Amino acid sequence: MQTQKVQTQKTSYQQPLKNLLPAFALPIAVASTILLAGCNEQTDSNGNTQPEVVETSEQSTISDVDTSGSTDTENVDTGEMVSTRDQPLSIDWSRIDSGQKPIAPEEFNYPFELDGESVKSQAKFSDITPEQAQHTLTVGMASNEPLEKLLDQLGDSYLSHKFSESEAKLIVYTTPNVKPSQHDYVIAHEFARGLTLPIEIIPQPKAEDVKSTQPATK
Known part of the structure; x- marks a missing residue:
C-alpha cells in the first residue's frame, strides 16, 4: 500500500513536467533558429565586406608624382635642329x-x-x-x-x-x-x-x- 502511494506521487509529479515540455520546446527552437540565422548573416557580411585599405605616406607620395615622363631620357629636350645645309x-x-x-x-x-x-x-x-x-x-x-x-x-x-x-x-x-x-x-x-x-x-x-x-x- 505504501509502495503504491509513492508511485502515485511520482506519477502526479511527472505529469505536469510532461505537459510543460512542449511549451518550452517551441520557444527554444525559435530562439535557436533566430540565433543561427544571425550568425550566418554575420558570417556572410564579414565574407563580403572588402577590407579597408589604409593609404600610407609612401603610397600617397608615389601617387602624387607626375607620370608624364617616366625616365630622364624621355624628358630630354633635344630641341629642333637648326637648318644649315643651304649655306x-x-x-x-x-x-x-x-x-x-x-x-x-x-x-x-x-x-x-x-x-x-x-x-x-x-x-x-x-x-x-x-x-x-x-x-x-x-x-x-x-x-x-x-x-x-x-x-x-x-x-x-x-x-x-x-x-x-x-x-x-x-x-x-x-x-x-x-x-x-x-x-x-x-x-x-x-x-x-x-x-x-x-x-x-x-x-x-x-x-x-x-x-x-x-x-x-x-
Missing part, C-alpha cells in the same frame, strides 16, 4: 675647345693596365701595340665630349660620326656644304683629362654626285 659652313674651333692644357701620353696615368685583358683584346682587335690600345681605350671613353658643341654649329649638316680605334680619332661626317677640317681637342673629362683627341670633319658628296661618278652599266 657654306666652317667649324669655329675656338667655340669647341675645352681650355684644358694638353698632357703628353707618356706622362698620363692611364686607368687601364698595360698588361690587362682589355688592353690586350683591343690591341689584337685593332692590330695596334698595347701602348696604342691603352691610349685608344682611354680617349675613346671620352670621345663624345665635343660632339654637343659640334652639333650646335653643324645643325642638320651633321650626318654621323665614329671613333677610329686604330687612330684614336673622332671622325664626323657632314653634308657637302661643310668645309673639311681637322683639329686637336684636349679632353676635359677627368677620366682622360689632358689627353688630345684628334677630330676630323669629312663632308660627304651628294647622292646625285655619287651616281654621276659611277660608270654606266651596259
Whole structure:
C-alpha cells in the first residue's frame, strides 16, 4: 500500500513536467533558429565586406608624382635642329675647345693596365701595340665630349660620326656644304683629362654626285 502511494506521487509529479515540455520546446527552437540565422548573416557580411585599405605616406607620395615622363631620357629636350645645309659652313674651333692644357701620353696615368685583358683584346682587335690600345681605350671613353658643341654649329649638316680605334680619332661626317677640317681637342673629362683627341670633319658628296661618278652599266 505504501509502495503504491509513492508511485502515485511520482506519477502526479511527472505529469505536469510532461505537459510543460512542449511549451518550452517551441520557444527554444525559435530562439535557436533566430540565433543561427544571425550568425550566418554575420558570417556572410564579414565574407563580403572588402577590407579597408589604409593609404600610407609612401603610397600617397608615389601617387602624387607626375607620370608624364617616366625616365630622364624621355624628358630630354633635344630641341629642333637648326637648318644649315643651304649655306657654306666652317667649324669655329675656338667655340669647341675645352681650355684644358694638353698632357703628353707618356706622362698620363692611364686607368687601364698595360698588361690587362682589355688592353690586350683591343690591341689584337685593332692590330695596334698595347701602348696604342691603352691610349685608344682611354680617349675613346671620352670621345663624345665635343660632339654637343659640334652639333650646335653643324645643325642638320651633321650626318654621323665614329671613333677610329686604330687612330684614336673622332671622325664626323657632314653634308657637302661643310668645309673639311681637322683639329686637336684636349679632353676635359677627368677620366682622360689632358689627353688630345684628334677630330676630323669629312663632308660627304651628294647622292646625285655619287651616281654621276659611277660608270654606266651596259
